[in-house]
Amino acid sequence: MINTAAKNVTAPLVNVHALARSYARVRDRMVAAAHRAGRTPEDITLVAISKALPLANVQALYRLGHRHFGENRAEESHDKIRGARETFAPDEDPIVWHMIGHIQSRKAKSVVSGFDHIHSLDSVRLARRLSRFATEQDKNVPLLLECNVSGDARKHGFAATRCGANTEQWAALNEAVARITELPHIEIRGLMTMAPIVPKPEVAREYFSALRDLRDRLTTRFPSTRWEQLSMGMTDDFEVAIEEGATMLRVGRAIFGERR
Ligand SMILES: *Cc1c(COP(=O)(O)O)cnc(C)c1O
Numbered sequence: 001m002i003n004t005a006a007k008n009v010t011a012p013l014v015n016v017h018a019l020a021r022s023y024a025r026v027r028d029r030m031v032a033a034a035h036r037a038g039r040t041p042e043d044i045t046l047v048a049i050s051k052a053l054p055l056a057n058v059q060a061l062y063r064l065g066h067r068h069f070g071e072n073r074a075e076e077s078h079d080k081i082r083g084a085r086e087t088f089a090p091d092e093d094p095i096v097w098h099m100i101g102h103i104q105s106r107k108a109k110s111v112v113s114g115f116d117h118i119h120s121l122d123s124v125r126l127a128r129r130l131s132r133f134a135t136e137q138d139k140n141v142p143l144l145l146e147c148n149v150s151g152d153a154r155k156h157g158f159a160a161t162r163c164g165a166n167t168e169q170w171a172a173l174n175e176a177v178a179r180i181t182e183l184p185h186i187e188i189r190g191l192m193t194m195a196p197i198v199p200k201p202e203v204a205r206e207y208f209s210a211l212r213d214l215r216d217r218l219t220t221r222f223p224s225t226r227w228e229q230l231s232m233g234m235t236d237d238f239e240v241a242i243e244e245g246a247t248m249l250r251v252g253r254a255i256f257g258e259r260r
Contacts, residue, residue, distance in 0.1 A: 014060040019256070023064055026238075026254050033239040044242060047098045047231075049252030051076065052259045055083040058095070061255070067093055070119075070250055072101025074111050081114045100192075100231075100250055102156045109133045118143040119192040119231045119250070122156045127180045134185035141185065144192040144231050145177070149210040152196050163214055177222055190229030190247070191215050201237040208232050208244035 026046065034041040047070040050058050058069055058080060069084075071077035077097070084095050099115040102122065108129040111118065121127055121143045134141045146157035163170045180188060193211045195204035211232055219227045231248035233241025238249045253259065 014056050016060050016063075019057070019060055020064055022257070023061065023066065023255050026251060029239060030242065030249070033242040037243045039242065043247060045248045047100070047248055047250050048255050049100065049234075049250050050080070050256070051101075051252065053256055055080050055087075057256055058084055059087055062088070062095065068096045068098060070098035070100045071115075072099075074099070074103065074107035074114070078110060078114060098248075098250075103130075105129055112137055112139060112141060116142075117189075119248070120144075120146045120156065121180070122146045122158060124176050124179045127183055127186060131183035131186045139185065140187060142187050142189045144190050144229055145180075145188060146192045146194075147211060147214060149193050149207050149214070150196045155194055155196075157193065160210075160214055163217075173218075174221060177218065177225070181222065181225055188225050188227070190227050190231065191218075192229075192231035192248075194234075195232070195237055195241075198237075201240045204237040205240050205244060208237075208241050208246065212245045 030044060030046060031041045034044060045068055047068045048061055048066055049070045051072045071080065081097055088094065096117065097115045098117045098119055099111050100119045102120055103111050103118070103126055105126065108126065112130055112133040118130065118141060121130070130141060130143070147160040148155045148157035149160050151161040158173055158176060159169050160173065161169070163173060177188070180186070191211055191214060193207060195207040198204050211230060215227050215230060229247050230245050231250060232244070233246045233249045235251050235254040238246070238251055241249060
């Protein structure tokens with residue numbers, strides 16, 4: 001009894017009706033944006049960003065049929081990932097967990113064990129560590145190269161503001177990709193970016209199209225790597241991101257409400 005009461009203090013009840021409504025609204029907007037862009041909605045994965053929220057929110061959205069969840073901090077997500085595993089029956093589809101935040105070296109091991117996709121690979125050094133732990137754990141980890149296409153110094157990611165054919169940045173990125181593709185048990189699947197916070201979603205368009213251009217050029221340069229994924233678009237700009245070719249959206253607030 002005491003236990004249950006204590007749990008309720010830290011995990012307030014989720015308003016399932018409100019969640020169902022906002023989730024349905026995001027899905028409707030996704031489908032509409034895909035159709036406007038002449039794309040198939042099924043080609044786009046909505047990753048629900050549950051950072052800073054208790055497990056109860058993940059469980060509630062799972063019960064509404066959602067399977068892809070994203071977290072940005074290894075420490076915080078650890079208990080949630082374990083909790084989610086314990087909650088669901090073995091015959092239910094497991095959650096697919098996406099790591100979307102900067103990964104500190106010392107967290108590489110727990111990220112490899114907890115997550116199914118990594119969106120935030122931002123250095124060759126980190127790739128080496130991820131590869132080492134993936135090999136130890138006998139897992140194959142798909143990952144995306146985080147690219148800083150806006151030049152915002154507060155953002156992580158490979159520098160990619162001046163990635164024209166003969167620039168130093170392009171050479172450095174090529175070198176990094178060549179190193180990463182040699183590593184066992186990790187596999188590049190595409191690119192990720194975070195657009196700067198802008199007053200209107202339309203302003204983010206240039207960053208999304210820059211990421212897509214970069215992906216197209218990498219595809220030509222490294223044809224045996226699978227560059228199919230573009231992880232871009234959040235609550236304020238996911239429709240524009242879909243129009244620019246996003247295959248993975250990372251949406252938190254539009255689904256779960258404002259974070260405290
Ligand atoms: C928090 C976060 C998101 C989701 O942001 P919302 O504005 O809640 O949709 C997406 N990507 C990254 C990397 C984040 O940290």
